[in-house]
Amino acid sequence: MAGKTLYDKLWDMHEVKRRDDGSSLIYIDRQILHEVTSPQAFEGLRLAGRKPWRVDANIATPDHNVPTTQDRQSGVAAIADETSRIQVQTLDENCDEFGIVEFKMNDPRQGIVHVVGPEQGATLPGMTVVCGDSHTSTHGAFGALAHGIGTSEVEHVLATQCLVAKKMKNMQVRVEGELPLGVSAKDIVLAVIGRIGTAGGTGHALEFAGSAIRGLSMEGRMTLCNMAIEAGARVGMVAVDEKTIDYVKGRPYAPQGADWDKAVAQWRELVSDADAGFDTVVELKAEEIRPQVTWGTSPEMVLPVDERVPDPASESDPVKRDSIVRALKYMGLAANQPIGEIKVDRVFIGSCTNSRIEDLRAAAEVAKGRKVAASVKQALVVPGSGLVKEQAEKEGLDRIFIEAGFEWREPGCSMCLAMNPDRLESGEHCASTSNRNFEGRQGAGGRTHLVSPAMAAAAAVAGRFVDVRQLLQA
C-alpha cells in the first residue's frame, strides 16, 4: 500500500465521520476571528439561540479595518470611518459576550490574524485551523491543515466545532537547490503561480517540498503557504522539521512540560511518507528563480524583473489575449515595455504575506543608508503585529526605515486591501509586498505590482523596479 501524504495524515487525524454521500465531518482545532467576516456569524448564532461549541478553540483580533496611524492610541471610538469603527466595536462586543479571547486594537499582541496565530503558538503543527479569510493557508507552514472559509462556515464552526468537507486531491510543488542571493520565498511562490496559473491548484491541497523549501525559515514558509490560495489551492503546507519545532517552542500557547515532549513526538510524524503518491507534481529549480514582479491584474501575470511586459499579439488563446489587453489597459502599460521602466508612486511593505520580522530585516538591509526616491509619494512599512513592531524597534529597523524616508506604522492589514485609510489613488503604481494585484484591490483605479520585501525597498529607493541583486552586490 502506498504511503500517506502530509495532507492524508492531517485529514485522518480529524475525520469525525464519513457520511453515506461521501462528505465528511472534519473536527476543527482552532478558529481565528476578525472583524470583517464574523459579525453575521455571531448574529446567526444569536438568532438560532446557539452557543459556541468550544469557546477555547477560538481566538480573535481586529486587523482589516484598523487605522495604522498613531492617533489610534486613543482607542476604537477614535476610528474616523464610522462603518469601520462599528465593525471593530462589534467584534469586541461579540468576543466579550461569548467569552472569546481577543487581542484588541491597542493590545501589543494585536495584529494580522495570520501573523498573530503562529506568533502566539495558537497555531500548532497537526492542527486544523480555519478563519474567515482566504489567506488562512498561511498556517499550513507548520504542518497544519489550514484554510479559509466563508461566514456561514464561521458560524458552522462556532456552533459545531466541525466543517462538512470532501477530501481534496494531493499536489506537491518541489523546489530543489539553493536560492540565489536576493531571491526569497515570495519570488518562489510568484514563480510557481506564474507556472501553474491562478487556478492551477484548484481542488488540491498543496504541499511545498524540496531542499529549497527546507532551507527557508518559518517566516519564508508562511509567505509561501500564504499565497497557495493565489494558485487556486485553499490549503498550502510544509512538513514539520526542526525549524518548525524550534519556532513553536516557548510561545505563549504552545504546550509545555510533559505535553511538549508528547506533542513533539507526534509532530515529527507530520511529513509525507517517502512512498506517498501525489495526484499532481510540479518541479522548479531554485537556481533558475529570479526576483519576480507582477505586471497585470492577476497574480499569474508575473515575470522576472529583467523581462518585458508581454505582447497580446503573441497569445493565440482569445480569452487569454483579451485578458492581457484588458490588464495592460488597466495597468497603463505598453506591450513589450521593460519591467525596469515601470515607475512606482507608492510602496507598501506589509500584509499577511510579508510583514514578519524577517521580511522587515530584508527590506531594511536594502533601505539602509539609502533614500526613498523623490518621485515616490509615499513608502509605508506596516509591521504584522505589535510584537513584530517591538522586535523591529529593538533591532533599530524603524530608525533605518525612517531615516530612508519610509513611514513606520502601527500593525494591521493596511494597504493590502485598503479597508482602512491607507490606499492608492486612481492610476498610481504601487510596489507592494501583498498578495493580490486585482483591479481596485489597493484603492479604486490603483495599479498593484506584487514583489518581495527586498524588491519593494529597492523600488522605493530607485523610484522604479530594479533588480535587487544589483543593489545587494553593490
Add this chain to the structure above:
Amino acid sequence: MKAFTQHTGLVAPLDRANVDTDQIIPKQFLKSIKRTGFGPNLFDEWRYLDVGQPGQDCSARPLNTGFVLNLPRYQGASVLLARENFGCGSSREHAPWALDEYGFRTVIAPSFADIFFNNSFKNGLLPIILPEAEVDELFRQCESTEGYRLTVDLAAQTVTRPDGKALSFEIDPFRKHCLLNGLDDIGLTLRDADAIRVFEEKHRQASPWLFGAIK
C-alpha cells in the same frame, strides 16, 4: 436557506476569465455587519463610473452604460454566464450575497474557485460547471439571441437551452440534497453531536495540548 429546485431565467454573459471577489463586491462594502444590502454594489467598479461608498443611494450614480449588466437587453437577468475560475480571491461570502440579492439564482462557468463555490451553496445560489466547449456555445447563443433564457433543473441536473438541448452537470449529492430542500447545514451537523463528542474525547486523549490552552 432558500431552496433551489428549478429555475428558468434570462441569461447575462460576463465574458472574462478569473473574475475575482474584489470585482464581485469591492472591499469598502465589506464593512457592513449585515448580510443584506449588497445587491446595488454587485460589480460596483464595472457598473458605475464613480467610486461607490457604503450606504450610498446607487440610483443616482452615473452608470457605465457599456457594462453588460447595464445593457437594456439583460435587465432582469437571473442566470449569470461566466468564464473559467469565477470567484477567485478572497473568502468573502459577501460575493454570493451580492449576486443573490441582485437577482442571480445560478452562475454557469467552466470552473469556479473553491471557496466561492462552497460559499454559494450556503446561500441558495447554484454554481454550475459545464465543459468549456458547452459554455462557449452558450456565450455564442446568448450574445446572438435577445431574450435568451435557460432552464436549470437541479433534481435532473440539467441546463436546457431554448432549442431543447439539455446539458447535464455533476453535483455533489450532499450539496444537492441540502439545496433542493433548503436545509440548514448547522442543524444537520448537530444531528451528529454525539459522534462529535466521542471524537472530541478521543482527540483530547491523544493531543491534550489542543484543549483549554486559550483562556
